Structures are given as structure tokens and as C-alpha cells.
Amino acid sequence: MKVFKQLFTVGFVLMSLVSFSQANDYKVRKCFGYQRDSCKVSQNIYYKVHDASRSALFLKGQTSKTVLTIYNGRDYRVSLCWAPVLGNRILFKIIDNETDNVLYDNANDEFSYDFEFTVAQSREIEIQVTIPGSSDLTQATNEDELIFVEKDKEMGCVGVLIEHMITPTKGF
Amino acid sequence: MHHSIKYFCLVLIAALLFISKMSISQVNETRIYDIFQDTLLIINGKAIDSERILMKRLQVVEADTFEVNQKGIKVLGFTMTAFALGRSIELISQKPIFSKEMKDEILNKQTNFKFISIKNINLQTKDGRAVNPSLETIKIIFGN
Amino acid sequence: MFKKYILFIIIFSPFQYNFAQECFEYYKSACIPKSSNFIYTENNSSVSFQFTSGELKEIPFTLILGIDYRITLCADKKFEDIIKFIIRAKDGNEIYNNSQQNFNLNLEFACRKTQDVTFELIAPEPNIGNNDTVLIDGCMGVLVEEMVSVKTGF
Numbered sequence: 001m002k003v004f005k006q007l008f009t010v011g012f013v014l015m016s017l018v019s020f021s022q023a024n025d026y027k028v029r030k031c032f033g034y035q036r037d038s039c040k041v042s043q044n045i046y047y048k049v050h051d052a053s054r055s056a057l058f059l060k061g062q063t064s065k066t067v068l069t070i071y072n073g074r075d076y077r078v079s080l081c082w083a084p085v086l087g088n089r090i091l092f093k094i095i096d097n098e099t100d101n102v103l104y105d106n107a108n109d110e111f112s113y114d115f116e117f118t119v120a121q122s123r124e125i126e127i128q129v130t131i132p133g134s135s136d137l138t139q140a141t142n143e144d145e146l147i148f149v150e151k152d153k154e155m156g157c158v159g160v161l162i163e164h165m166i167t168p169t170k171g172f
Numbered sequence: 173m174h175h176s177i178k179y180f181c182l183v184l185i186a187a188l189l190f191i192s193k194m195s196i197s198q199v200n201e202t203r204i205y206d207i208f209q210d211t212l213l214i215i216n217g218k219a220i221d222s223e224r225i226l227m228k229r230l231q232v233v234e235a236d237t238f239e240v241n242q243k244g245i246k247v248l249g250f251t252m253t254a255f256a257l258g259r260s261i262e263l264i265s266q267k268p269i270f271s272k273e274m275k276d277e278i279l280n281k282q283t284n285f286k287f288i289s290i291k292n293i294n295l296q297t298k299d300g301r302a303v304n305p306s307l308e309t310i311k312i313i314f315g316n
Numbered sequence: 317m318f319k320k321y322i323l324f325i326i327i328f329s330p331f332q333y334n335f336a337q338e339c340f341e342y343y344k345s346a347c348i349p350k351s352s353n354f355i356y357t358e359n360n361s362s363v364s365f366q367f368t369s370g371e372l373k374e375i376p377f378t379l380i381l382g383i384d385y386r387i388t389l390c391a392d393k394k395f396e397d398i399i400k401f402i403i404r405a406k407d408g409n410e411i412y413n414n415s416q417q418n419f420n421l422n423l424e425f426a427c428r429k430t431q432d433v434t435f436e437l438i439a440p441e442p443n444i445g446n447n448d449t450v451l452i453d454g455c456m457g458v459l460v461e462e463m464v465s466v467k468t469g470f
Contacts, residue, residue, distance in 0.1 A: 064469030
């Protein structure tokens, strides 16, 4: 019983350490797995996590995009999660990679952190993420100047969780 | 005694690490509203006590008149918005029910909106006073 | 037992130190950077020295593109945290001066090109009274840390 208790404790501590290092680790693995640890998955059990889900370290005022191929007859859910240091809302757009048309802009949807949609035509899209605010690093132009960045106040992890499923046909 | 202290310390460290982890991912948390204290909308007999709610499309379109959990307050109208890939709509109802156009959009197989948002909910007391709902926007996510 | 006691007193006697020894590796104990999610490693240019009112100390340094730096300055309390810190480029241009930033003693920065610079530290001028000038003597530490710039965005 005593051995079991000790094993349980050690296991619990190790698991805590592992989960902690994955979620808040800018040191070695830099946001690795942040979307898995921090983004809320859909309540719809038929959604499966897409391999294109990813995370990155972002700077205030930074814009970056990731490309995703979406297929006809599938539903997708794109959800974002981010470190509180980046503020309480971040902007994201879904852009048609071929035409550059903005297909969704969360600024028109109360800065929603997620967007669910059905695909009627296969295509390549860009998920563009913008962090509000500004940082010297994103604004610096002169090569001679030093760029003062307080990393802990201006940088944080952003996760993009992509879920997908075959569009359900039943129900209506 | 010594072992108990060691055990307690280890559990405490683990708990602190868990709390630290939780604290970095609380941005998206939604508040749960109190059905007795807050002014909430009732759709199809269900009081909407969260900013996001999962419902079936049929449950939504078959909804009778919208009600409010607080006595003497009625719904005068609301706005429904919906977003799909490359398409968005904003429809206004001056009645406490989904208009036919709204229902058609909810059931639109081609666009297949996966969610709708209800906002600008116009509430009024018996004596004609305007009241704000506790939840300014409700997102209804369709389960099917 | 008595001999050991005498030895202990000799070793730990405060009178045996002079200022230079007192300031030895002062930065290691006095310059404590804020806790951070990012790991910096100490650069060999970190230094401690004795500082006197009105004195200028110059430390040559090379800033490297792709490396982020964190500099923590710490001085004896007698200086009341008023230490002027200038980063001067090779051509003499000031590329940073903390007197425009309320004598900020903690810097975190990146650079856009590799360049030789000089860190200039200037102690406050001595207090000049009616009859005499009061010089302040104390330790000064400069902790220089670095890390490879982190990639941001997807």
C-alpha cells in the first residue's frame, strides 16, 4: 500500500511537470503543444483534431498566417487560444489563398475565438492571426537602433486548434 | 510523520504546478449566469445561462415565443447574425420569435450555418422600461 | 579549539577586506534579474568594480545580430539607483541613454546588426557642500545576459 502511494505521488508530480512544461515553455520547446493543452475542443464529439493544428510564440502587434487545405463535404472548426499577456482578444481572418478574398473575419463576429463552417468547395485557405497592440520589434525600421522588447510582457503563445469531421447529413 | 510531510510537500508542489498551468489558459473561460439573479432569455423552455449553448436546429426553429426568466419582462425583438465561409447575415426580428427568414437560414442546407448569434435583445418591463439582459450576446451552436 | 576559533575570526574578519575584494563578483549577488519565462545565459562581459562619484567606466562590447541581450545594473544603495548608462556606437553616436528613461537599470533588447559598442557607466556627481565635497564610494555590478533570438509567428 505504501509503495503504491509513493508511486502514485511520483507519477502525479511527473505528470504535472510534463503538462506544465508543455503549456508554458518558452525556454526549450517554445509553445510546443500549446493548442493541445490550452485550446478548448468542441463539445461535438464527432470532431477530430486536424494535424495542421499548431502553436507559435507571438509578439504584440504581430501578424502571421498558416495555410490549410479544406475539403468539400467536411466541417471544420478553427479555434484559438492564447497567453493572457497578449490581451483578452485577438484577431483572426480566414482568407482564400487563391483569390485573397476574406471569407471570415472575427472582428465582425464579436472577436469570437472560434469559427465553425461547412465546406462546399475544396480550396486552400490562410488562417491569419493578428495580435493587437504594438512592439518595438514589429515596428523597428532603422538598422542602427536597439529594439527594446520586454519579452515577458510582449510575447506569448498562441495556439490554433483545427478540428474536422464529415458534414453530418442527418438532422434536418 | 516524516513521510507524511514529504507526501504533503510533493502533492502541494504538484497542485501548485497544476494551478500555474491553469492560470495561463483562462482567456476563453465563459461565466455561468445565475437563473435567479440574472435576466436570461428562455428559448424552447431552456434558460440560456451561458454565452455559448449547444442546441439542435429543430429545437431552435420550433421555439415558441421567447420568454425571460424574470416575471413581468417581455422580449420586444432581437438581431440574429450568422457566419459561414464567405457568407454572413444579419437579420432583425421585431417580435419575440424567429422570423420565417431566420428559420429558413437556420435550415439552409447549402450554407449550413454551424452557429447563430442572438444580440441586441430588446427587453421591456410592464411599465414600459427598457431592461438589459445579463447576456448581451448568445451564441447557439448547432449540434447537428 | 582556541586555534580554530582564532582562525575563524581571521577568515571572516570584516577588516581584512579592502573595497576591491568587497566588490569581487558583486553582480552575482546584487544584480538579480526579474523572473522570466525566457532563459538567458550569463555573458562573460559581466563585471563588478568599485565606483566613485563622478567616475566614468567604459566597457567594450560586441552586439551580435540574432542575439537578444538583457542587462541588469546594480549599484551600492549609496548611489540611490542614479547611474547613467549609455550605449555608444563605434562612431560615437549614443544608441541608448537611460537618463531619458528615468535612469532605468534593467534593459532587454535585440539589435538589427552586429556592431561594436561601448557601455558607459557614469556615477552621480559628488555632493558639494559649503566646506567640503562628499564623495561616494561603493560597488557597481553589470550583469550581461544573452539568448538566441526567438522565432515568432507561424
